[in-house]
Amino acid sequence: MNNRLYYDDPYLHTFEASVLKWGTEPDGTPYVVLDRTAFYPTGGGQPCDLGELGGIRVIDVVEVDGDIRHRLEAPLPQERQQIAGQIDWPRRFDHMQQHAGQHILSASFVEVLGAETVAFHLGRDYVTIDVRLDELSIQQAEQVEALANRIVLENRPIEARFVTDAELALMPLCKQPTVSENIRVVIIPDFDYNPCGGTHPARTGEVGPIKIIGWERHRGNIRLTFLCGWRALADYSRKHLLLRELTRTLSTGEPELAEQAQRLVAEREQLKAALEEKETQLLEGEAQSLLAQTVPLSDVRLVKAVWAGRSMQQLQQLARLVTAQAADAVCLFAAEGDKLQILFARGEQVALPMNQLLKDTLPLIDGKGGGNPALAQGGGAPILPAEAVLAHACRLLEESIRV
Structure with missing residues (x-):
């Protein structure tokens, strides 16, 4: 083990050595084996040393069949028989x-x-x-x-x-x-x-x-x-x-910081619950307004609407509220934005499969989606205006009803 200088002196920063072997790893990485080295190879849970050999960066050090291979960023010229090494001391x-x-x-x-x-x-x-x-x-x-x-x-x-x-x-x-x-x-x-x-x-x-x-x-x-x-x-x-930034932001001392954070979290949860309740109330009112504007289609009430920037979650909530209040309703909803999102839903009295209607509509926008006969949703590129997409779905719906 005398050629492993890190055993003799772990504080050694620089050393000189003779090159015994030049080689190339299967991935093309060049390496050299020295007659002695201060570079510790990966092993025993400890990462290897890094540094330089002859001005070329050492990117990895491993032991293979008793040889310590110094993997290099670039090949070391084979005329270089003697070489100076320097390890990355802060890392060591x-x-x-x-x-x-x-x-x-x-x-x-x-x-x-x-x-x-x-x-x-x-x-x-x-x-x-x-x-x-x-x-x-x-x-x-x-x-x-x-x-x-x-x-x-x-x-x-x-x-x-x-x-x-x-x-x-x-x-x-x-x-x-x-x-x-x-x-x-x-x-x-x-x-x-x-x-x-x-x-x-x-x-x-x-x-x-x-x-x-x-x-x-x-x-x-x-x-x-x-x-x-x-x-x-x-x-x-x-x-x-x-910690200093938090105490400044919350205008409190360190001993009270945890208590203040807990208080803020509790207040946030209360505000979140109150906001969700108000949003539900608004959506319920909006659902009633939509039902007042339904279009009769045979024995089905058609509810069709387009919004800008609305989330799919809001479309789902509206559809559930509408179909809960009107079992004979069919919702054709769309939300425009970077992506065109569409959602189709039906009430309990309607037998038409919404997932099939979605499947037949999504090709217009190169879209993807899924669902079940009661509610299906998807999205795609805004190739066509949302109104045109819903008009296509409406025609398919009319054909299904006539059949």
Whole structure:
């Protein structure tokens, strides 16, 4: 493992190496293999390092059959035998903070609740662990978080090294290694002994604050989302600005903010209910007005109307109100806008199928729709005026009645 410089010094920013192999992935991405590298490859729940090799951007780093492939944005000239590398240090240190923070948080769960971590994912924005728990209370989460941050503030050393079988046998490991040789253990003395191949800072103080920001049930366990270090501080700053803006907008202090928000939500629901009631009353009045203008068609009363910018939901409500008041009514409604919407409905005494009438009308507007014999709706391009479309439907309706 001597060619993996990130094991010797995770703080190494730059290095020089010899190119051992040039290659191309099946998707055409060029890559090189070096005699030594400071680039950490994706693995163990930790994303890879990014950076540059010889001025060419490294876009991915993976291990394939023991080789660490540095996938490049552009091919590296084969005459370049010696090459200088530079890793993206802010990305590397962020991963060091998050990964070490995960060790500390997972060990805190074991210490406080006897709950082991069964999965870990270090994402671009958030970090998650799956903890073997049926449920987690706010009080329990606070206890675990408090212990984790106490370990951080104590600034304990973090030692990461390869160990012998004899040393391994004496260590109180939090989990068994996934490999049988070259076993590397990350040690926080008297707290956590974790087989791990990732990169970590030298002391817990460098991890910075550890903050649990949420959890949920996931496949029989509890999945926690948390942030460490600079990520946690950025999250705090973002939420503090949001909180300040909310207190200014609502003209209230932070302690009263939740109560004020609840009050506003309650008022909104009351206003919404009152508005819906008034809208229903208006629609009922409009339905009566439409019925007063019906056109007799054999033993059917035809109600035909066109509106601009009306929603399909309003057309449905009007049709239901009309047909509820007049069982012998047939509604032919349309709403003009960017899209022409049409709705056909019938009362209980009418046997004509509205879905068939819609099917025979939609081709005029290259439309799509569906429904049932009592109510059908659809929409299409405003190729023809709505009045012309409804006139066509009316003729089809007359033909059906004569038959």
